[in-house]
Amino acid sequence: VEHEDAQRLHTLLDPLHPADIADLLEQVSDSVRAGILRLWKDGIDGDVLSELDDSIREDIIDGLDAAELAVAVRDLDSDDVVDLLEDLDEPQQEAILGALDDAERVVVEQSLSFPEESAGRLMQREVVMAPEHWNVGQAIDYLRRQEDLPEQFYHMILIDPRLRPTGYVTLGKLLGTKRATPMLEIAEDSFRTIPVDQPEKDVAYAFNQYHLISAPVVDADDRLVGVITIDDAMIVLDEEYEEDMMRLAGVGEGSLSDSVLDTTRGRLPWLAVNLATAIIASLVISMFEATIAQFVALAVLMPIVASMGGNAGTQSLTVAVRAIATKDLTTSNVWRVIRREVLVGLLNGMIFALVLGFVGYFWFGSSIIGWVLALAMVLNMVVAGLAGTVIPVALEKIGIDPALASGAFVTTVTDVVGFFAFLGLAAWMLL
Amino acid sequence: VEHEDAQRLHTLLDPLHPADIADLLEQVSDSVRAGILRLWKDGIDGDVLSELDDSIREDIIDGLDAAELAVAVRDLDSDDVVDLLEDLDEPQQEAILGALDDAERVVVEQSLSFPEESAGRLMQREVVMAPEHWNVGQAIDYLRRQEDLPEQFYHMILIDPRLRPTGYVTLGKLLGTKRATPMLEIAEDSFRTIPVDQPEKDVAYAFNQYHLISAPVVDADDRLVGVITIDDAMIVLDEEYEEDMMRLAGVGEGSLSDSVLDTTRGRLPWLAVNLATAIIASLVISMFEATIAQFVALAVLMPIVASMGGNAGTQSLTVAVRAIATKDLTTSNVWRVIRREVLVGLLNGMIFALVLGFVGYFWFGSSIIGWVLALAMVLNMVVAGLAGTVIPVALEKIGIDPALASGAFVTTVTDVVGFFAFLGLAAWMLL
Numbered sequence: 001v002e003h004e005d006a007q008r009l010h011t012l013l014d015p016l017h018p019a020d021i022a023d024l025l026e027q028v029s030d031s032v033r034a035g036i037l038r039l040w041k042d043g044i045d046g047d048v049l050s051e052l053d054d055s056i057r058e059d060i061i062d063g064l065d066a067a068e069l070a071v072a073v074r075d076l077d078s079d080d081v082v083d084l085l086e087d088l089d090e091p092q093q094e095a096i097l098g099a100l101d102d103a104e105r106v107v108v109e110q111s112l113s114f115p116e117e118s119a120g121r122l123m124q125r126e127v128v129m130a131p132e133h134w135n136v137g138q139a140i141d142y143l144r145r146q147e148d149l150p151e152q153f154y155h156m157i158l159i160d161p162r163l164r165p166t167g168y169v170t171l172g173k174l175l176g177t178k179r180a181t182p183m184l185e186i187a188e189d190s191f192r193t194i195p196v197d198q199p200e201k202d203v204a205y206a207f208n209q210y211h212l213i214s215a216p217v218v219d220a221d222d223r224l225v226g227v228i229t230i231d232d233a234m235i236v237l238d239e240e241y242e243e244d245m246m247r248l249a250g251v252g253e254g255s256l257s258d259s260v261l262d263t264t265r266g267r268l269p270w271l272a273v274n275l276a277t278a279i280i281a282s283l284v285i286s287m288f289e290a291t292i293a294q295f296v297a298l299a300v301l302m303p304i305v306a307s308m309g310g311n312a313g314t315q316s317l318t319v320a321v322r323a324i325a326t327k328d329l330t331t332s333n334v335w336r337v338i339r340r341e342v343l344v345g346l347l348n349g350m351i352f353a354l355v356l357g358f359v360g361y362f363w364f365g366s367s368i369i370g371w372v373l374a375l376a377m378v379l380n381m382v383v384a385g386l387a388g389t390v391i392p393v394a395l396e397k398i399g400i401d402p403a404l405a406s407g408a409f410v411t412t413v414t415d416v417v418g419f420f421a422f423l424g425l426a427a428w429m430l431l
Numbered sequence: 432v433e434h435e436d437a438q439r440l441h442t443l444l445d446p447l448h449p450a451d452i453a454d455l456l457e458q459v460s461d462s463v464r465a466g467i468l469r470l471w472k473d474g475i476d477g478d479v480l481s482e483l484d485d486s487i488r489e490d491i492i493d494g495l496d497a498a499e500l501a502v503a504v505r506d507l508d509s510d511d512v513v514d515l516l517e518d519l520d521e522p523q524q525e526a527i528l529g530a531l532d533d534a535e536r537v538v539v540e541q542s543l544s545f546p547e548e549s550a551g552r553l554m555q556r557e558v559v560m561a562p563e564h565w566n567v568g569q570a571i572d573y574l575r576r577q578e579d580l581p582e583q584f585y586h587m588i589l590i591d592p593r594l595r596p597t598g599y600v601t602l603g604k605l606l607g608t609k610r611a612t613p614m615l616e617i618a619e620d621s622f623r624t625i626p627v628d629q630p631e632k633d634v635a636y637a638f639n640q641y642h643l644i645s646a647p648v649v650d651a652d653d654r655l656v657g658v659i660t661i662d663d664a665m666i667v668l669d670e671e672y673e674e675d676m677m678r679l680a681g682v683g684e685g686s687l688s689d690s691v692l693d694t695t696r697g698r699l700p701w702l703a704v705n706l707a708t709a710i711i712a713s714l715v716i717s718m719f720e721a722t723i724a725q726f727v728a729l730a731v732l733m734p735i736v737a738s739m740g741g742n743a744g745t746q747s748l749t750v751a752v753r754a755i756a757t758k759d760l761t762t763s764n765v766w767r768v769i770r771r772e773v774l775v776g777l778l779n780g781m782i783f784a785l786v787l788g789f790v791g792y793f794w795f796g797s798s799i800i801g802w803v804l805a806l807a808m809v810l811n812m813v814v815a816g817l818a819g820t821v822i823p824v825a826l827e828k829i830g831i832d833p834a835l836a837s838g839a840f841v842t843t844v845t846d847v848v849g850f851f852a853f854l855g856l857a858a859w860m861l862l
Contacts, residue, residue, distance in 0.1 A: 017621060019640045027764040128603075143606040152644070153603050154585055171602035172559075172584050175574045190448060208669060209450045211662045213583070230661050231642045237665070238639060241672040242753060245679070249749035250742060256754050256764070260771050264778040267746050271779055274742045275786065278735040286731045292723075299730035300717045303737070303846075304709040311681060311705045315698050318680035322673060323687050333458040333687070340691055347695040348702055355706065415734075 006039040013040060022051030025060075026257050037063060044068075046076040046084070053255040054087045055262075061092050070099030077151060078104065079124035079232060082111045086121065119203050120196040122236065123217045123226030126150035130183060132158040132166050137179030139169075152229055154213045158183055163223045165216040167191050193218045196225055200236045205327065207233035244325060247403040248318060250274070273408045281306070281415040288423035291431065297364045298426050301373060306418030308352060309380035313410040316341045316388025321403050324396050338389045345385030349378035368429050376422035380414060387413040437470040444471060453482030456491075457688050468494060475499075477507040477515070484686040485518045486693075492523050501530030508582060509535065510555035510663060513542045517552065550634050551627040553667065554648045554657030557581035561614060563589040563597050568610030570600075583660055585644045589614055594654045596647040598622050624649045627656055631667045636758065638664035675756060678834040679749060681705070704839045712737070712846040719854035722862065728795045729857050732804060737849030739783060740811035744841040747772045747819025752834050755827050769820045776816030780809035799860050807853035811845060818844040 013021060013036075025033055025048075037044065037060065044064070049057055049072060061069065073081055073096055081100070085093050085108065097105050107125045114120025128149065130139045139156055143149065155168040167187035177186050192210065194203055194217045206212060207230055217226040246253070250273075252266030285292075285302070292299050320337070323329035329337055353374035361370035391409045392402030444452060444467075456464055456479075468475065468491065475495070480488055480503060492500065504512055504527055512531070516524050516539065528536050538556045545551025559580065561570045570587055574580065586599040598618035608617050623641065625634055625648045637643060638661055648657040677684070681701030685694060716723075716733070723730050751768070754760035760768055784805035792801035822840045823833035 017641050019642075023759065026759065027761060029764075029767060140606055143603075144609060146607060149603055149607045152601075154644075170583075171606060172574075172580055174606065175571055175602060176577060176580045178575060208665060210448050211450075213585075213662070230665070231644070234639060234661070234665055234668070237668070241676070245672070245676050245749060245753060248676070249679070249745050251746045251749055256750070256759050256768060260774045260778065263771065264775045267743070267775065268779055268782065270746070271739060271742060271783060274739060275735070275783060278738040279790065281734055281738075282731050285734070289727045289731065292730050293727045296720045296724045296730075299723050299727075299733075300713050300720065302730075303712055303716070303734060304706070306734070307709040307712070307846075308702060308705060311702060312698070314680050315682045315701070318676060318682055319687070322676060328454065328457065328687050330458060333460075336460060337687060340694065343691045344695045344698065347691065348699055351699065352702060352706060359710065415738075 009036065009039050018045070018047035019051045021048050026053055026056055026255075044072060046073045046080065049073075050076065050080050050084055053257045055255065055259070056257050057084075058088065058092065061088065061095075066095055066099060069096055073099060077124050077126060078107050078111060079122065081108050082121055085112065086116065114196060117200045118196070119194050119198045119200060119217050119228060120226075122200050122203060122232050123196070123228045124150065124232075125226050126153075127157060127216070127224060127227045128153045128155075129157045129159050129165075129224065130169075132160055132184055134183050135179065136174060136177050136181045136183065136186070139174060139183060140179070152231065153227070154229065155227075156183075157216050157224060157227065158187060159224055165191075165193055165218065165222075165224045168216070170213075193222070194228060195220075201240055203228060204233045204236040204240060208237060209327075240325070244321065244403040247401065248321060248407060250407060270408075274411075277408055277412045277415060280412055281419055284416050284419045285423065287420075288427055291423060291427040295426065295430060297366075297369060298423060301360065301364075301369070302419060302422050304356065305373065305376045305380055305422045306415050308377060309384045309414035309418045310411050311384075312345055312348065312381050313384035313388040313414045314407070316345070316385050317392060317406050317410050320389045320392040321406060324392060324402055329393070334389075334393055338386065338393075341385035341389045342382055343385075345381040345383075346378065349381030352381070353377040369426070372422060372425045372429055376418065376425055379421045380418045383417045384410070384414050440467065440470050449476070449478035450482045452479050457484055457487055457686075475503060477504045477511065480504075481507065481511050481515055484688045486686065486690070487688050488515075489519065489523065492519065492526075497526055497530055500527055504530060508555050508557060509538050509542060510553060512539050513552055516543065517547065545627060548631045549627070550625050550629045550631060550648050550659060551657075553631050553634060553663050554627070554659045555581065555663075556657050557584075558588060558647070558655060558658045559584045559586075560588045560590050560596075560655065561600075563591055563615055565614050566610065567605060567608050567612045567614065567617070570605060570614060571610070583662070584658070585660065586658075587614075588647050588655060588658065589618060590655055595652075596622075596624055596649060596655045599647070601644075624653070625659060626651075632671055634659060635664045635667040635671060639668060640758075671756070675752065675834040678832065679752060679838060681838060701839075705842075708839055708843045708846060711843055712850055715847050715850045716854065718851075719858055722854060722858040726857065726861060728797075728800060729854060732791065732795075732800070733850055733853050735787065736804065736807045736811050736853045737846050739808060740815045740845035740849045741842050742815075743776055743779065743812050744815035744819040744845045745838070747776070747816050748823060748837050748841050751820045751823040752837060755823060755833055760824070765820075765824055769817065769824075772816035772820045773813055774816075776812040776814075777809065780812030783812070784808040800857070803853060803856045803860055807849065807856055810852045811849045814848045815841070815845050 044060060085096060097108065100108060111121060130142065155170055156174060157165050158167045160166050168191060169183055169187050173186045192206065192215055194215050196217050196219050212230065214227055214229045216224050217228055219225050250270030254263060254266045320329060356377055357370040357374035360373040361367050387410050392406040395402045395405055475491060516527060531539065542552060561573065586601055587605060588596050589598045591597050599622060600614055600618050604617045623637065623646055625646050627648050627650050643661065645658055645660040647655050648659055650656050683697030685697045751760060787808055788801040788805035791804040792798050818841050823837040826833045826836055
């Protein structure tokens, strides 16, 4: 398509959803992307910008002048503008803020004044509300008079004279009820407000847990300042999951379109931690050099116990990290979960001890090596279950993200115990 | 609270959201749960049942008689009843179906006839629709006349005389527009229907990608058969993530409230695969027994290279699995991504080769061991980047879930290459 055929490009791209256009721009090579942008500049509107990865978004915004930017962001809701702005550099932020009209600029600047990753950043300021004493007819007439309703709203929020939200009415109820019915009568039973400084992680949890569609955001005086809708919460949920998954695997933040250098830099610290772990394991092994020199079979078999422990530890760890994130693992059941993990480790340890015992016996013709393998295996699997649960719970208690740091600790424990138990038992039983 | 004080229990539990009650029931011990159920049976309504983990839900349903079940499920929307039913055993399914009235039972049985994890299972059958030639006033009057509107609906779906959906109108637009306006005029531009047999994974992807709130489901003849709302899609997204994360860690399906035996059984296959991997690695090591017997230092250092490769491979693998799930990694950019991962492996490999070279040199006073470590490290990190991307992509191509199987393959590759490169180079350079 890159024969400079702008006409053809229009025909192909115009019917696509902004999210698909953004994916396409992310997946093509740099030169093709530059070509598309040259031929199809007016296609890059605010919706497409919102959907792009950070690194590519910055590139594209750099290529637009102030007037083009202004056109691009004009139609976005305030929360989308904030989302667009918060990852950009100062000068790009200024350029976009300059392109907004005064009223909208003030709103966006206010939102940016809330802490990052808080409800305040997530909410949109366009709220559809009604005094609580209205009836259905008044509410509908009010909505018909509004020129500029938000693109997405699912509730009408009821407020008292002090602007405090007191309930909400779903649009479905509003439509299905006679005009004379008071709004209060059809308000939903369950009603939750979100403090403006609540971390967005907790906001996403609340949406997921209570199946919310939208929720009013209130300031410290309980006054209504905005509304968060489920599509925003879904995006946060998505990000939180991705973050947990990437952190568990030791991958820093980043996306597929990051450069080689950025990616290398992002992964380096985790590999460095792993190197330290591996060297600690090596130190343990070096304590038994004399034993290994006598029985080389030990060197052949020793990675098995450590590897099985590492795997079992990762299993327990992943379950614990997820359960902590979904608030399923709390102080009320932590002991039962630890006991369960230890018992599972014991059972699986015994099963594989049996298998490995035979492997050791038949491979090396030594029942002692079989016994050493089996015992070390049971021990390491129990320790793996214990460490895989206790370490993330303890990290969470002292305020460190368990997804971030648990892996290195658990592997260190299972490596050290694995090598030490196997080689130590061997030294004791064989010598 | 377990002094049989039913009064007190009511005061405490009644104001809680069903999801919180379900969490509470999951987290307390078996005996406390039995006590709560005895004292508070009428509190267990359909909403609470919907929120419970499978294993506990089955227990509780076993404890209810048919009349109690009937009361519990009567107020649920059809999709929630389906969701409740699909994980239950035959006799429990029968019991609940028997408790429904005839019309609802037919609807639920129809839904159950669609394949598991398809849009048909996810959708609710209660659809709010309007002929496309209506105007706003007619639609509102129609809604007012309805006795039994679904609990949640966000759009009115427009249909042609053959019951095929042709567009939809958001309730916000419906409320904000004069009665005389034709519905077609305020229908949304972008409109997507979901085939009834589409896998729920793809449904969740579409909701996430296109920020949908609800979408009509159509049968093979394009006729409207139901509607899926964003809260259902959010639950699927949640499950898909959890599944990917658990599979990457080699944990089978299951929840915190599963028994020790079930959990052991779920994790065993993955540990067995890991054992096979570890034994293959041991076989590689055993090829070099003679070399190790001469230079025990090799046994001390050899786990380092394998471990770093395993870690780097897991990093690449996790990024690839995520990118495949979000459809960010496609045939159009797969070569660029592979090249990037290999280059990242090369760069990080060189950095850690430098570090490890010095470690080997100063620890064992041998520059040859330093060189062997460094070269093996670079080689294994490059292979890790390559394997970590190619393996999941290839598995996906042949129709196997990359999250499920990649880990074992990638670790096998990095272990084999790690031990072989390090010991092979050592044998060649030292002897």
